[in-house]
Amino acid sequence: MLDIKNLTAxxxxxxxxxxxxxxxxxxxxxxxxxxxxxxxxxxxQVLAGHPAYEVTGGAVTYDGRxxxxxxxxxxxxxxxxxxxxxxxxxxxxxxxxFLRAAYNEMRKARGAEEVDPLEFLDIVEEKARLVExxxxxxxxxxxxxxxxxxxxxxxxxxxxVLEPKLAILxxxxxxxxxxxxxxxxxxxxxxxxxDNATIVVTHYQRLLNYIVPxxxxxxxxxxxxxxxxxxxxLELEAKGYDxxxxxxxx
Amino acid sequence: MITETQQSLAQAVVARAQADAAAAPGQSIPLPASYxxxxxxxxAAAEANGPRWLADLRRAGAAAARAQGFPTTRHEDWHYTTTxxxxxxxxxxxxxxxxxxxxxxxxxxxxxxxxxxxxxxxxGRFDAARSTxxxxxxxxxxxxxxxxxxxxxxxxxxxxxxVATPEAQPFVALNQGLxxxxxxxxxxxEMEADVPVHVLHVTDATGARGATHPRVAIVAERHxxxxxxxxxxxxxxxxxxxxxxxxxxxxxGATVHHVLVQRQSAxxxxxxxxxxxQGRDSHFVSFSFxxxxxxxxTNVYTLLGGEGCGATLNGLYLLDxxxxxxxxxxxxxxxxxTYSRELYKGILDGQSHGVFNGKVYVxxxxxxxxxxxxxxxxxxxxxxQIDTKPQLEIFADDVKCTHGATVGRLDQTALFYMKSxxxxxxxxxxxxTYAFAxxxxxxxxxxxxxxxxEALTLARYTT
Numbered sequence: 001m002l003d004i005k006n007l008t009a010x011x012x013x014x015x016x017x018x019x020x021x022x023x024x025x026x027x028x029x030x031x032x033x034x035x036x037x038x039x040x041x042x043x044x045q046v047l048a049g050h051p052a053y054e055v056t057g058g059a060v061t062y063d064g065r066x067x068x069x070x071x072x073x074x075x076x077x078x079x080x081x082x083x084x085x086x087x088x089x090x091x092x093x094x095x096x097x098f099l100r101a102a103y104n105e106m107r108k109a110r111g112a113e114e115v116d117p118l119e120f121l122d123i124v125e126e127k128a129r130l131v132e133x134x135x136x137x138x139x140x141x142x143x144x145x146x147x148x149x150x151x152x153x154x155x156x157x158x159x160x161v162l163e164p165k166l167a168i169l170x171x172x173x174x175x176x177x178x179x180x181x182x183x184x185x186x187x188x189x190x191x192x193x194x195d196n197a198t199i200v201v202t203h204y205q206r207l208l209n210y211i212v213p214x215x216x217x218x219x220x221x222x223x224x225x226x227x228x229x230x231x232x233x234l235e236l237e238a239k240g241y242d243x244x245x246x247x248x249x250x
Numbered sequence: 251m252i253t254e255t256q257q258s259l260a261q262a263v264v265a266r267a268q269a270d271a272a273a274a275p276g277q278s279i280p281l282p283a284s285y286x287x288x289x290x291x292x293x294a295a296a297e298a299n300g301p302r303w304l305a306d307l308r309r310a311g312a313a314a315a316r317a318q319g320f321p322t323t324r325h326e327d328w329h330y331t332t333t334x335x336x337x338x339x340x341x342x343x344x345x346x347x348x349x350x351x352x353x354x355x356x357x358x359x360x361x362x363x364x365x366x367x368x369x370x371x372x373x374g375r376f377d378a379a380r381s382t383x384x385x386x387x388x389x390x391x392x393x394x395x396x397x398x399x400x401x402x403x404x405x406x407x408x409x410x411x412x413v414a415t416p417e418a419q420p421f422v423a424l425n426q427g428l429x430x431x432x433x434x435x436x437x438x439x440e441m442e443a444d445v446p447v448h449v450l451h452v453t454d455a456t457g458a459r460g461a462t463h464p465r466v467a468i469v470a471e472r473h474x475x476x477x478x479x480x481x482x483x484x485x486x487x488x489x490x491x492x493x494x495x496x497x498x499x500x501x502x503g504a505t506v507h508h509v510l511v512q513r514q515s516a517x518x519x520x521x522x523x524x525x526x527x528q529g530r531d532s533h534f535v536s537f538s539f540x541x542x543x544x545x546x547x548t549n550v551y552t553l554l555g556g557e558g559c560g561a562t563l564n565g566l567y568l569l570d571x572x573x574x575x576x577x578x579x580x581x582x583x584x585x586x587x588t589y590s591r592e593l594y595k596g597i598l599d600g601q602s603h604g605v606f607n608g609k610v611y612v613x614x615x616x617x618x619x620x621x622x623x624x625x626x627x628x629x630x631x632x633x634x635q636i637d638t639k640p641q642l643e644i645f646a647d648d649v650k651c652t653h654g655a656t657v658g659r660l661d662q663t664a665l666f667y668m669k670s671x672x673x674x675x676x677x678x679x680x681x682x683t684y685a686f687a688x689x690x691x692x693x694x695x696x697x698x699x700x701x702x703x704e705a706l707t708l709a710r711y712t713t
Contacts, residue, residue, distance in 0.1 A: 048670050076672035088667040092685025101681065102671035158671060
């Protein structure tokens with residue numbers, strides 16, 4: 001589904017990604033861990049097409065297409081979804097309007113009919129229950145005045161509505177208390193299907209108790225320095241990152 | 251017949267204006283001869299037909315208009331807006347309505363509520379056939395000004411020129427010298443109007459290269475409440491001048507909502523002056539929506555003249571092409587415990603030029619004044635330009651007055667966020683642009699007006 005080969009990227013004149021290779025197949029959950037500044041979030045943003053990052057080398061194939069050739073909206077329409085570490089507030093645009101606009105863009109991209117506001121309300125209210133969100137939030141401006149936990153739940157609600165093939169969760173656990181973490185993780189798990197895949201970017205092992213990964217990759221200095229199964233996350237939790245970084249440097 | 255007192259009054263106005271002009275040369279362009287002739291004719295007509303107070307009013311207006319001419323950018327209040335094109339055009343007053351305006355022509359401008367009491371003026375004249383004044387709210391009385399001048403001049407004497415005066419206001423002076431029609435609207439004490447009254451000023455295609463100087467007087471008696479919508483619209487794409495003046499007398503405990511909707515034709519000149527005088531515990535709530543005209547200037551002034559009263563002056567201007575749109579607000583806190591709230595927003599595209607000048611005066615006696623002013627601008631192009639000028643003059647020592655202005659472009663992070671959800675670049679930009687305007691429009695109390703202006707704004711940025 002996703003094949004990243006030797007990807008390098010810069011922001012400004014600073015190189016952040018130094019040759020990342022990673023293969024994600026349908027049905028898999030990959031966790032990307034690593035210390036602050038290792039390039040985890042950059043990888044997530046580059047995959048979503050953030051214009052601030054410049055890809056300087058390597059290739060990314062998604063569903064047989066050159067992902068790097070696609071605009072951010074084309075990637076989204078092709079089923080790539082990034083749950084933001086810091087979701088953006090958009091005062092003046094209601095959550096319901098925004099979600100429906102996005103949902104209809106997806107449908108248009110697939111050649112399906114757009115849905116009207118009433119039809120959409122049924123769809124979105126069902127999805128809102130999944131993340132235990134009060135439907136009143138649908139009438140509020142996107143993320144405006146939401147608490148940290150509400151913003152993260154809103155990200156998962158968007159994911160639930162848009163039903164991506166490849167979901168990238170960028171530190172979705174940061175700033176969440178245990179109840180919010182559980183709600184978010186339950187939402188992600190409920191959306192898991194054999195034909196979609198998830199990349200979970202996180203600093204802590206805690207989230208992986210709830211979203212169990214098939215693979216864990218450790219990112220340091222802009223490259224993957226170690227990969228393993230879910231037990232690698234536990235090892236990192238117990239021993240920290242230093243032993244891997246030392247091993248990688250040796 | 252001119253009495254000595256009247257002459258000396260007019261002379262005093264002239265003397266003062268001449269002194270001002272001498273103090274700061276180059277502040278004005280001389281009044282075009284055709285306007286001087288029109289002013290003389292109105293003075294002569296009033297002197298011949300009376301009433302006497304009207305002749306006085308005309309003389310004072312004419313004298314002030316002559317003395318002030320048309321302001322240049324060296325005039326402090328007109329620093330960013332040149333009126334040279336208006337002076338050069340010297341459009342003559344339109345003599346009559348065309349009679350050709352149909353109900354269909356106006357349907358775009360009635361907020362989906364053609365049944366609201368509506369006074370329609372075409373090319374400056376009351377159009378009885380197009381107006382619907384049969385179902386006025388209880389306690390509200392309206393009368394076309396030309397008719398009121400004939401039928402109840404003693405009432406108008408107490409109202410006209412009492413709130414808006416021609417001193418240091420060249421266009422008010424011109425209006426005072428030349429108005430021929432408009433509306434008198436009186437809300438009786440303790441009456442609350444349950445529907446708005448719409449005053450629809452139309453210039454049609456036959457009004458090309460002409461001018462109107464409508465005068466509207468709103469009198470809200472003690473503890474009354476009313477909403478008045480004034481639309482200024484152009485049918486067709488002609489050049490013309492609209493120079494309306496609206497005076498609002500808000501008595502103790504009264505509330506007046508006033509909505510200005512400026513949808514003049516793309517080549518029109520529009521210079522509007524709205525001025526309120528407020529009594530104790532009264533509220534004046536104004537919204538100015540401006541999208542039309544090649545050059546527009548709107549003054550919204552209020553005198554907070556009674557303890558505990560306050561004003562909310564909001565506005566939204568959406569500009570494109572080479573449009574120039576200037577708003578000047580002036581709030582005078584003249585009594586203690588008064589409040590003012592201002593939110594003006596502009597969305598500027600093309601090579602358009604927006605101006606916002608917010609004056610707030612706090613007199614020494616006006617302790618505990620609570621004022622807040624905000625002007626936010628969204629620039630959609632490299633060439634668009636905004637001049638924003640807060641102007642606070644505070645002479646009391648126990649007050650809270652804040653002002654803030656922002657000028658920005660579309661938030662790139664928000665754009666990426668929306669695109670990452672599959673919205674096209676174009677849709678995301680338009681939605682963000684609309685969202686910028688939304689919170690200003692949200693403040694309009696009449697749902698149908700709010701919905702209608704929201705729809706206009708949305709359509710402008712999403713189609």
